[in-house]
Amino acid sequence: MVIIHSDIGLLDRAYGIVSSCDRCGTCLTVCPLFASDGVERTSARGKNVIVRAIAKGILKSEEEALKALEYCLLCRACVEVCPSQVQTDEAVIYARQYLTEKTGGTRIKYRLIGQWLGNRLSVKTTATLFSLLRRLRMNKLFPPGWLPDEYLAIVAGPAILGNKSDISDLSPRRMEKVAYFEGCGMKLFFPSVAHQTKRILASTSEKLKTPNNFCCGLPLLAHGMMADFIRLSEKNLAIFSDVDAVITDCASCGSTLKHLGRFLPTKEAEAFAQRVMDVSEYLVKVGYIPQSKDMGPLTFHDPCHLSRGQGIKWEPRKLLSAVGDYRDMEGSNICCGGAGSFHLDYPDTAQRLLEKKKLNIEATGAKMVVTSCPGCLIQLSKLSIPVCHICQVI
Secondary structure: OOOOOOOOOHHHHHHHHHOOOOOOOHHHHOOHHHHHHOOHHHOHHHHHHHHHHHHOOOOOOHHHHHHHHHOOOOOOHHHHHOOOOOOHHHHHHHHHHHHHHHOOOOOHHHHHHHHHHOOHHHHHHHHHHHHHHHHHHHOOOOOOOOOOHHHHHHHOOOOOOOOOOOOOOOOOOOEOOEEEEOOHHHHHHOHHHHHHHHHHHHOOEOOEEOOOOOOOOHHHHHOOOHHHHHHHHHHHHHHOOOOOEEEEOOHHHHHHHHOHHHOOOOHHHHHHHHHEEEHHHHHHHHOOOOOOOOOOOEEEOOOHHHHOOOOOOHHHHHHHHHHOOEOOOOOOOOOOOOOOOHHHHOHHHHHHHHHHHHHHHHHHOOOEEEEOOHHHHHHHOOOOOOEEEHHHOO
């Protein structure tokens, strides 16, 4: 059964959240978009005012309101520092859904993406095609100029290091009935990461399940397709109903699955969310200790959906410190500009955010940057420094 509105309308839900905002402006100090553009409506305070104005009938231009609310990273930097803990990202999602319905439905490009992600066969077929493109790229068989470099990085996947790292010799606690949730980003762009994650998980569990799950639904949730998001979520609930832990190596999937109860308020969804764990969170819990490796100094970029979406900060650092010369980065938790489709919809802004990240990485002296989100991997691969997923080095 699909539950969207319950007994409270979408706009009422959004207004109920933003009504706690006292407009103190603390969010202005951390919002990457406000720091980049200096425009009030790009900040959480500005977006909260927009939602209030829509709810009170003051703002009549629904198209303009939707445009303003779509220009958001959903990075939760504002939530983390807000004295009132206003969940602006959640309010933005509800308001987007409301405005999408009022203005005639989700834009066609997002509808097509939603339909594609909602079909396991289409995702699998595309993953096979991308695998072929990767092989052609590795063998330098792409025709010159066939695709610009920035699109090659997205379609064919960036060249990343650490695919052959060894599994730890130490014997961690083994957990029964562990399942791997493979995100679409890993399936499409980083199958070698997914393979490495499965190897590590297999060494820490009595029996690892690798079901053919559906998309976590975040792209649909973010772009006004909440009903489709919930349908996918209900299918995933059934797939993972008989396991003790659901492990993912995608920060965005992990955050979405852990907060499923916000949008699907059922006991089953809440119970499922409590069993979801990020791979670094899980490995630290079971006592996994990586082998030390001579990889040179490395640093970690915190995906927004990991550090703020799940509150996971020290676990990746604990694992990386065991590997070798780990160096923390200033502004490690500031968005790199990837943010799902944001870097495609707003490339100029995304590039400005990436340039700031580049300076922070270089200041560490690291020879490699590690992260745990496919969106961040794609965005960071545009830099000259090697980038890899944490499971490729631990």
